[in-house]
Amino acid sequence: xxxxxxxPRKVKGFRDIDPVTSRLRRRLIEAATEVYRRYGxxxxxxxxxxxxxxxxxxxPDTDTADEGVYSFRNPEMEPVLDGRGQEVxxxxxxxxxxxxxxxxxxxxxxxxxxxxxEELWARDDIRSQQPSSPKxxxxxxxxxxxxxxxxxxxxxxxxxxxxxxxxxxxxxxxxAVDAEACCVLSDALEATGLGRGTYEVRVNxxxxxxxxxxxxxxxxxxxxxxxxxxIDKYDKIGPxxxxxxxxxxxxxxxxxxxxxxxxxxxxxxxxxxxYVESCLGVEGRENxxxxxxxxxxxxxxxxxxxxxxxxIHALLAGLGYGDDRVVFDPSVARGxxxxxxxxxxxxxxxxxxxxxxxxxxFGAICGGGRYDGLVERLLGLRVPATGASIGVxxxxxLIARTSAAEAEARGPVLVVVMDPSRMADYQRIAAELRAAGxxxxxxxxxxxxxxxxxxxxxxxxxxxxxxxxxxxxxxDTVSIKDLLRGKELAGEIxxxxxxxxxxxxxxxxxxxxxxxTVRSILAGGNA
RNA sequence: GCCGCCGUAGCUCAGCCUGGUAGAGCACCUGACUGUGGAUCAGGGUGUCAUCGGUUCAAAUCCGAUCGGCGGUUCCA
Numbered sequence: 098x099x100x101x102x103x104x105p106r107k108v109k110g111f112r113d114i115d116p117v118t119s120r121l122r123r124r125l126i127e128a129a130t131e132v133y134r135r136y137g138x139x140x141x142x143x144x145x146x147x148x149x150x151x152x153x154x155x156x157p158d159t160d161t162a163d164e165g166v167y168s169f170r171n172p173e174m175e176p177v178l179d180g181r182g183q184e185v186x187x188x189x190x191x192x193x194x195x196x197x198x199x200x201x202x203x204x205x206x207x208x209x210x211x212x213x214x215e216e217l218w219a220r221d222d223i224r225s226q227q228p229s230s231p232k233x234x235x236x237x238x239x240x241x242x243x244x245x246x247x248x249x250x251x252x253x254x255x256x257x258x259x260x261x262x263x264x265x266x267x268x269x270x271x272x273a274v275d276a277e278a279c280c281v282l283s284d285a286l287e288a289t290g291l292g293r294g295t296y297e298v299r300v301n302x303x304x305x306x307x308x309x310x311x312x313x314x315x316x317x318x319x320x321x322x323x324x325x326x327x328i329d330k331y332d333k334i335g336p337x338x339x340x341x342x343x344x345x346x347x348x349x350x351x352x353x354x355x356x357x358x359x360x361x362x363x364x365x366x367x368x369x370x371x372y373v374e375s376c377l378g379v380e381g382r383e384n385x386x387x388x389x390x391x392x393x394x395x396x397x398x399x400x401x402x403x404x405x406x407x408x409i410h411a412l413l414a415g416l417g418y419g420d421d422r423v424v425f426d427p428s429v430a431r432g433x434x435x436x437x438x439x440x441x442x443x444x445x446x447x448x449x450x451x452x453x454x455x456x457x458x459f460g461a462i463c464g465g466g467r468y469d470g471l472v473e474r475l476l477g478l479r480v481p482a483t484g485a486s487i488g489v490x491x492x493x494x495l496i497a498r499t500s501a502a503e504a505e506a507r508g509p510v511l512v513v514v515m516d517p518s519r520m521a522d523y524q525r526i527a528a529e530l531r532a533a534g535x536x537x538x539x540x541x542x543x544x545x546x547x548x549x550x551x552x553x554x555x556x557x558x559x560x561x562x563x564x565x566x567x568x569x570x571x572x573d574t575v576s577i578k579d580l581l582r583g584k585e586l587a588g589e590i591x592x593x594x595x596x597x598x599x600x601x602x603x604x605x606x607x608x609x610x611x612x613x614t615v616r617s618i619l620a621g622g623n624a
Numbered sequence: 625g626c627c628g629c630c631g632u633a634g635c636u637c638a639g640c641c642u643g644g645u646a647g648a649g650c651a652c653c654u655g656a657c658u659g660u661g662g663a664u665c666a667g668g669g670u671g672u673c674a675u676c677g678g679u680u681c682a683a684a685u686c687c688g689a690u691c692g693g694c695g696g697u698u699c700c701a
Contacts, residue, residue, distance in 0.1 A: 109692090152701095204701055248700080249625060255700090326699085356697070435701055460700095468701090515659065551661040559661095566659055576660090583662070590663040597660065 110248065110257030117506040121493050122260065126241055129262055129285040129487055133239040136281050138264045141238040143208040145245075149200035151211045151475070165247045168200035182218070201245040205263040205486065206468070209238070213267050214475040233472075233480045235268040241489065254460070254491060265484025267471070272405045274483050275300075275439040275467055276412035282443050282463050282485055283422045290496055291445070294421055298443045298463070301429035302406050303436050305389060308399020309372050312392075313365045323359050324369060325430045331373050332428075339373065340366055376427050382410045385425040405439060431464050440466030441485060447499050462492045508557040509536035510615060513550045515566035526563055526575065526611070533612045535619065554580060561615050564603075575611050578603040579618050 107113060114122070130140070149168050174194040177185045185193045202208050213236055241262040248257060264281060266274045279298050286296055310321045327342045334342070341347035343366040346358030361369070375388045386406060393399030406425060413423055431440045443463035465485020472480035512527050514520065523539050530537040538559075540550050547564075554562050564576040583602035590596050606614045 206701075246700085250699085431700090464700095513660085547660050548657080549661095553661085555661040562660085564660075568659080578660075580661070583660095587662040593657080593663065596663080597657085600660080603660080 108257075110251050112256060112258070118493060118497070120506060121497060122489060125289045125487075125489055125493055125496070126260075126262060128288040128290070130239060130241065132281060132285040132288050133264045135284075136264075136277065138237045138239040138266075141209075141212065141240055142242065143202070143205070143212055143240065145201055145243070146199050147202055147208055147211060149198040152200050152202065152207045166200040166203050167245050167247060168198050170196040171199050172196070203246045204244050205240045205242065205261050206265065206471070206484065209240070209263070209265055209267070209484075210471045210475060210482075213480070214472045217472070217476060217478070233268045233478070235266070237264075237266045239264040254494060256490065260489035262487040262489050263484060264486075265482055267480060267482040269483075270469070270481040272408050272439060272467075273412055275405075275441075276409040278465060278483055278485050279409070279413060279423045279441055280416060280418055282441065282465070282487070283418060285487060286443060286463070286492075289492060290500065295447050296443055296445050296462075297421075298423045298441055299426040299429050300406070300409065300423060300439060300441045301425065301427055302402040302439045303466075304398045304402030304405065304438060305393060305427055306430070308393040308396035308402055309369065311396040311398055313361075313368050315361075315365070320359065324361070327359065328369065328373055328428060329430045336370055336374065339370055343369060373428055376425075381420050382406075382413075382423075382425045385427065386410065389427060402438075409439065431461075431466060435468055435470075436466035437469040438467035439483070440464075443487075445495050445499075447495070460491065461488070462495060463487045506558065508554075508559045509538045510561045510563060510619075511550070511554040511557070511559045512537060512539045513547060513554075513562055513564045514540045514545055515547065515564065517545055519565075519570065522565065522570070526565065529612055530563075530615060533616065535612075535615060561618055563611065563615070569605070573608045574605050575608055576603055576605045577611065577614050577618070582618075 134140075149166065152166060173196070175197055177193045177195050179185050187193055216236075217233065239262070241260065243258050244261050245258050248255065251257070264278075266278075279300060282298050286298075287293060306321070306325060310316075310324070315321050315324060324343065327339055330342075331339055338347060342356055342358055343361045344358050344363060345360070347356050372392060375392060376385050379385050379388060386403065389399075389403060389406075394403060410425070413419075429440055429442055431442055441464070442461040444461050463485055465483070467481070467483040469479060469481045471482045472478055510530055512523050512530075514523050520539075527537040527539045540553070542549065542553065551562065560579070560581050562578045562580060564578060565574075569575050578600075579602045586601055604614065
């Protein structure tokens with residue numbers, strides 16, 4: 098053995114997708130996008146690469162080293178543009194060129210903003226910073242595809258490349274759109290196979306949080322964000338943990354890690370905890386609203402948030418979306434620097450058991466909300482938008498783990514090669530089956546031994562094998578073996594010789610009847 | 625990123641404390657079987673003991689660093 102060459106290895110955080118997962122993924126995307134389409138969203142795609150500054154405007158936490166985008170310098174030189182889109186020139190009046198930084202998209206919303214802003218940019222009134230029309234055009238689209246995030250820590254079910262399935266409405270401030278987004282999520286999840294009652298769409302409004310801070314007297318945004326972060330951990334660390342982190346800090350008993358406190362006065366801390374606990378275990382959107390009413394109605398932002406929630410509730414109720422599908426949960430705190438109004442997420446209530454026996458909770462499988470600052474940072478123009486995204490990979494994993502049917506994926510039909518000199522005949526058999534819409538593969542492996550071919554078919558979960566040797570060709574027949582039926586009957590095998598003589602899962606039929614016979618086996622009937 | 629635990633065959637793991645160059649179950653491979661996967665029987669160990677370095681006559685075993693996994697913490701547009 099000499100040099101081994103380059104060691105083949107996959108990039109960490111990225112995945113190879115096997116045929117079963119791939120098929121499931123595509124099925125989910127088809128089912129969900131069909132729902133999106135029914136609501137009037139149209140399909141737009143955008144490139145995987147964007148100029149980093151177009152994305153970067155939405156990187157609220159670029160200072161944290163943990164996360165980031167994959168980026169690199171464009172190999173091609175392009176002109177540098179100023180804020181009005183004019184080429185920058187040097188003293189000699191030459192156009193200044195540079196290798197711009199390109200980045201892989203980390204979600205589908207930032208590219209949407211770019212796409213939308215680019216449309217507006219073409220309008221003279223917008224470019225001159227003096228919009229003649231204060232009303233941005235309405236735009237509804239869905240999009241799916243891979244997004245890329247550099248994450249320092251890779252939890253199970255968390256990757257650096259993953260699929261998102263987005264739908265967004267740009268150009269409307271009406272919370273009716275937010276209510277509709279909840280319906281879309283619910284419909285889409287059910288279309289992919291989640292049973293009613295196994296999931297819930299949780300809704301909150303960032304304005305409620307804002308109201309809480311007004312009440313408690315927290316004006317600083319960073320501080321507010323810190324408080325929300327602590328609230329979000331309530332189910333993990335409990336009321337005493339939350340109280341400690343809001344005030345003096347605590348030491349995590351699990352890891353011994355020191356968690357610094359936020360230094361809130363104890364009165365403020367108990368107001369915050371009261372807010373979180375006020376709705377714990379409260380069933381029904383009406384009841385949640387009533388609890389919040391008594392706590393936040395006297396703050397300007399809280400009042401606003403409550404009005405929005407109330408309207409969303411009325412719209413949902415009018416459409417028949419009850420508490421079995423959409424709930425109000427004031428602890429939901431997504432995308433702190435990003436969302437401006439209603440926020441939603443969808444979670445599965447099913448438990449998944451790891452091979453190790455541990456129960457694993459799936460995180461949110463969908464997330465979304467209103468982000469009225471979308472285009473503002475690109476064009477200085479405030480454009481309302483709301484939308485949500487399904488995490489396709491998480492949903493796929495959830496369904497794969499909780500649905501037995503999905504695990505039983507089938508391979509193609511295999512045409513066994515008994516006599517390599519009759520390859521043309523085998524390929525003709527395969528062509529006939531394919532013409533009937535049946536996925537079919539001819540054995541091209543090295544040894545023509547039948548046992549090896551059967552083992553191959555078994556591994557590949559082939560449902561049917563077509564066998565034709567000298568006997569069959571002489572009689573113009575084929576032997577058709579039902580591997581799934583054979584598997585069922587395999588338990589009865591006591592004497593192999595006897596078993597082979599009877600071949601209970603195999604039939605010999607006239608060549609003309611082959612397609613029909615295979616079709617009926619695939620349809621579930623036994624030949 | 626920080627703290628803790630872990631890293632031996634394809635998988636689940638034993639061996640490590642008390643150094644003497646590896647073992648179990650399952651899986652896998654071969655054959656009984658010249659035209660039949662799953663039964664049965666008979667064979668087969670398929671491994672740079674994560675990597676690199678240190679201590680030692682001798683390291684899977686002791687020490688250090690690195691990489692990888694898991695849990696927590698941070699974070700999640």
